Amino acid sequence: MINILLADDHPYLRRGLMQILRDEFPGAVIGEVANVPELLEQVQKLRWDIVVLDLTMPGRGGLEALHELKRLCPNLPILVLSMHPEDQFAVRVLRAGGAGYLTKESVPQEFVRAVRILWKGGKYITPKAAELLAAYVDRHGDTEQPLHDSLSDREYEVFRMIAAGQTITEISEQLALSIKTISTYRSRVLEKLHLSNNVDLARYAVEHHLLT
Structure with a gap:
């Protein structure tokens, strides 16, 4: 049985994701939080297999929350959902320890696939994100980085x-x-x-x- 924690401040999106997960993972334990303090409290209180994190959480924000989650639970797989295209945040998320970056427009087509990959211990990296990571590595071997x-x-x-x-x-x-x-x-x-x-x-x- 898989335990998944959804962290998003939009209740309608949480309900939609929850329904997708219940359909695909019968018997799964699915929790939900609406802000970063609740998120940090939950990951310290219970054991979760995967956290699905909205990048634009109110207050401290998704990137800062991601850093804190990795400090508290280094081995916890975190799938970041974002309204922003991959070329704006994917590399930063993956560098910070995120196990995957998924744009919200890709839900529900890719969401279940991403969760399954993380559950098996892998990372969800799209061809676009892989290309961006490669470009980032190339830039940092070059003096002309942005x-x-x-x-x-x-x-x-x-x-x-x-x-x-x-x-x-x-x-x-x-x-x-x-x-x-x-x-x-x-x-x-x-x-x-x-x-x-x-x-x-x-x-x-x-x-x-x-x-x-």
Whole structure:
């Protein structure tokens, strides 16, 4: 019997995923949480075979949650679901210890297959993700790697939100961080990317295909 924990703040999506899993894995134990604190509590309280994690969880966010999950449970397979294309986050997720990256538009076609692969101890890596990983490895053997590769996961997240037109206040509320903290991240991003303002950030993101 398989134990699967669903972590997503959208109840309708959780119900849909739960129904798919119940149809494909009769007798499975399926849990659900809506935020990162509940997620971290559950993985420490019970034994789970797989965690299905939404990348855009409110508050601390999916990438930060992924890092914390791997610290608490290094061997726990984590399948990350995202609304973002693979070229924007797949490599970061896999580098952080995720066992698979699946875009939400691929559900339900690939979802069950991904879960089965993780349950057998494998990693769910699409041909596109494999190509991106190979390109990342090639870049890091090259002095001409993109500047945004130097951003931390949180810096990258804040960078994309600013580039998409969100204000510091909006980002602060969405990530549950202070305005001062978000401003600090913005300053670090500008420095690392050698840019001057938000318009430059938006232009850079568009030129490097980093926005959905």
